Amino acid sequence: MPSDFRSLADVDRIIHEPARATIAAILYAVESADFLYLQRETGLTKGNLSAHLSKLEEAGYVAIEKTYRLKIPLTLCRMTDAGRKAFEDYRQRLKQFVETI
Amino acid sequence: MNDLESLISRTQRQHFRDGTTELMIGGILLGGGLALGFSPQPLFAGFTMIVIILGVSWLYERLKFRLVYPRSGFVTLRDQTGPRRLVQILIGFALGLAIVGGFLYFLLNGANNAIAWITPMMGIVIGLVLLAQSLWLKTYRLIVHGLLSVVTGIIFSPFVLGEQQTAGYIGLSLMSVYFFTLGLAFLVSGGLTLRSFVRQNPVQAETSHAQ
Numbered sequence: 001m002p003s004d005f006r007s008l009a010d011v012d013r014i015i016h017e018p019a020r021a022t023i024a025a026i027l028y029a030v031e032s033a034d035f036l037y038l039q040r041e042t043g044l045t046k047g048n049l050s051a052h053l054s055k056l057e058e059a060g061y062v063a064i065e066k067t068y069r070l071k072i073p074l075t076l077c078r079m080t081d082a083g084r085k086a087f088e089d090y091r092q093r094l095k096q097f098v099e100t101i
Numbered sequence: 102m103n104d105l106e107s108l109i110s111r112t113q114r115q116h117f118r119d120g121t122t123e124l125m126i127g128g129i130l131l132g133g134g135l136a137l138g139f140s141p142q143p144l145f146a147g148f149t150m151i152v153i154i155l156g157v158s159w160l161y162e163r164l165k166f167r168l169v170y171p172r173s174g175f176v177t178l179r180d181q182t183g184p185r186r187l188v189q190i191l192i193g194f195a196l197g198l199a200i201v202g203g204f205l206y207f208l209l210n211g212a213n214n215a216i217a218w219i220t221p222m223m224g225i226v227i228g229l230v231l232l233a234q235s236l237w238l239k240t241y242r243l244i245v246h247g248l249l250s251v252v253t254g255i256i257f258s259p260f261v262l263g264e265q266q267t268a269g270y271i272g273l274s275l276m277s278v279y280f281f282t283l284g285l286a287f288l289v290s291g292g293l294t295l296r297s298f299v300r301q302n303p304v305q306a307e308t309s310h311a312q
Binding site: 029030031032033034035036037038039040041069070072074076 | 116173174175178
């Protein structure tokens, strides 16, 4: 197997799932977003989004914080430095692969 | 990977999607126009402006949290980095240089003239910035504000031509009218956009992240 193809086989499996890749792309673009914003942007159901966020949080890619703003409860999600690095690496590998075929 | 770029651009457009940003800009401009037009002293107008900016910012945040975020979700943007940030800095620097250079040019030809020329110059420069923003953010209703600003600047220009003695007074009056007109336009479009946003986006029943 050529090395360029092999590099695709090594991609981060946590991010390499359509729903999680979408969540990661959104969180990569913003500083932080709440659960409702992510739900509207991804089109996922609450249960699905919650499950995928939990996986990203377990991997240390996403930090979830429950907070209050003007007495209104907010569940804020933001990408950690490790998540940012992993997503950049994932993008790079995917780009390399697409350019070779 | 262009999807990521469009996602970033779409997130930035959020600020204009609900009309609250226009309401905030409109409130500050309208208040500024009234403060300039009715204040007996420029210092008092300056103090009034600070109070208006603080008051409008306070209202803006509450409007966002009560009406917008329960419908669209809460998001904060990242500070831009890389080439796009550099382009923004260069554009800002060029605009600043043009305004300061133009102001100094007129100042050297008479202080009153300089005050009088601020509004036409400001109208044209702000108008061009709004036109560029409308295209950048694909928020095309800003074109109307941009054109209004440019047209107001051009219309006001003949008023300050050859008015050496009264140019300072005329300059402040024109600035007041300019702020008032543009502020009113922003308030109307912001109000209509917010009404349409609220109607089209009902509040979500439960938004918490159950883990």
